Amino acid sequence: METNASRTLARLAGTWETTGVLVADDGETEAWRGRDIYEFLPGGLHLAHRVDVVISGERRQSLEILTPSPQPDGGILQTSYEQDGSIEHSNGVVDSRGRYAIDAGDARAILAFTGPTTMSARWELRCAAGTWREWMRVTFRRIDASR
Template identity: 30%
Template structure:
């Protein structure tokens, strides 16, 4: 059974995104800056997530949709960028303040209530045997979006 999408309400709005990219030794290797915007689609069954960030020297524009039921629990998360095919990840509620995003060789822990006006995320990637932190991010609220 899919959890109610309303559990993701803390994500809704516009966020200033910032952070650091880490090399394989955990040393800073680049900065992250931009915006993330989460909006509920008409009907309330899906959330859109628009990413407009610079990661190191690379500009990333991504449009994601979150909703539906993932076969392993949680929600489906489709990502559309400059790739020929959309990416598919799973988003699940780990506890009332922690979301886990899981994909092919990546995962991210989102602390959606890290503070009254911000969230944090730790991105990790796997080499097949262990997980290494790849990015550390902070999201500061810029306001609500129209629904």
């Protein structure tokens, strides 16, 4: 049965050229770039997301597994394995506008499909006072849809 979660995973599948801007506490920005590859694991249920970016001159890589929740239209469970050994968990849901909203506790994002071969994301961090501040803006351009 097709759900919002399975449709979102299918739209993510492929290789994306990624550019972004980090936003510091003082509002200063720093550009970065890289590549994101989303590909279905055998069986077509789980999606592997490989991140390979260069930020502040440092290469950063991670592997994330996205899995539709077992609850009907319960969103997407995400587990990210970082190169420093840390593991992060987050949850994603598709909102009424078709955007993918990610809740990672002290970070959150809205990912929007902006065209057949483009998407964008805006990340925010939770501040000590409980408010949110912009952390990162990301633009994705699909360069291969064969995943």
